[in-house]
Amino acid sequence: MINPEIFRQYDIRGIAERDLTDPVVRLLGRAIGTLLVRRGAAEVAVGRDCRKSSDRIRAALAGGLMETGLEVLDLGVVPTPVTYFSLHELNPGGGIMITGSHNAADYNGLKIAAGRGALHGSQIQELRQLAESGEFARGRGALREVPLVEAYLDRLAQLLPPLERPPRVVVDCGNGTASLTATPLYRRMGCEVIELFGEMDGGFPNHHPDPTVEENLEDLIAAVARHGADLGVAFDGDADRIGAVDASGRIVWGDELMVLFSREVLSRHPGATIIAEVKCSMNLYRDIEAHGGRGVMWMAGHSLIKSKMKQEGALLAGEMSGHIFFADEYFGYDDATYAGGRLLRLLSESGQGLAQLLADLPQTFSTPELRLETPESVKFQVVERLRERLGSRFRTVTVDGVRVEFEDGWGLVRASNTQPALVLRFEATTPERLGEIRQLIEAEVREVSDSLQ
Secondary structure, eight states: OOOGGGBOSSSEEEEHHHHSOHHHHHHHHHHHHHHHHHTTOSEEEEEEOSOTTHHHHHHHHHHHHHHBTOEEEEEEEOOHHHHHHHHHHTOOSEEEEEOOTTSOTTEEEEEEEETTEEOOTHHHHHHHHHHHHTOOOOBOOEEEEOOOHHHHHHHHHHHSOOOSSOOEEEEEOTTSGGGGTHHHHHHHTTOEEEEESOSOOTTOSSSOOOTTSGGGGHHHHHHHHHHTOSEEEEEOTTSSOEEEEETTOOEEOHHHHHHHHHHHHHHHSTTOEEEEETTSOHHHHHHHHHTTOEEEEEOSSHHHHHHHHHHHTOSEEEOTTSOEEEOSSSOSSBOHHHHHHHHHHHHHHHTOOHHHHTTTSOOOEEOOOEEEEOOHHHHHHHHHHHHHHHHTTSEEEOSSSEEEEETTEEEEEEEOSSSSEEEEEEEESSHHHHHHHHHHHHHHHHHHHHHHO
């Protein structure tokens, strides 16, 4: 009845009308509710993004949750960080965000927290076993609407008060939920905000809201030039990931944003631990060390990063995908509206633009994230074979996929946890070396993939 492939490494995700039908979602609600009730929960907060399937899924999910006796605190249509905020503001026993994140419009999913900790890995699989067992808690719950966006904005406005030199910023909401939080916050900070695609539309009619894809930033780049803005920021559909471009329209990737944020954090907290995932530039890790910090390379995935942050006592973490986690002045979860506010504050305090602030980084040449479509049933096998083949010949890091490291560059292959794809990325000190490393790794990927399909 339930497609087992929807149970991912750090959430539940699938095609809404095929994998997340009402009966399946209601069953998932009963399983999640049972898990939370067994942990002593009486309430669960539920938020949803603006996808066309999210209202339907919310109704089915709430029905299942209430059958276990939980009171459902319905947050309405909100960015994912508002649902995370509810775990601190309302202190329920858990939270669920209905979102397809950066996937295509026909996808949807569930991000789940027990207490304030996100479920991931084996916990997601335990939830699957519970759903299949049919052994659910029983009770009579209720549904209560709890609007929270204004309280969230008030909290962020306290943390990020009006700026002395507020930048002019273009904000591309991508027809997602960022228009509820990013635009109003930045205006409260005193910024002149030019908003793009602020009307929520789960069909994403203008461009897909994934700020890691260059073509999705074309409108932002053009608007920054047209308005003479100091920078532009873009968000994914549920506003937990940020993208940025500087005044000249150059894309500032997630690891470059992390360079800026890590320098700021380390200036206030010398020796702090900072976590970044395996797709990040060698420049970031070297820059953290050069500024007296302790850099930790870790697995991609919001749940996995948050768990590692707690384990290491890290004050900052980030991913290439634009998930940025602040724990120095904030709650430690990934919040793109807040990250954008920190970026605006940083520019205001420094009196410099993004390009100036990054001018001292050594020049390297890199690819963006490259996705190679690979069947779900094969992608992890490909990575496992590559670990063996490449590990016997080169220095590798295997915390997430396999990262082959050279003195003058590196190449990465890992299985996507949200799509039927392999994710590749390459970096080197010259374009020629970049091409050599990419050619070497891609040839290995093709050979192994062909042998398994």
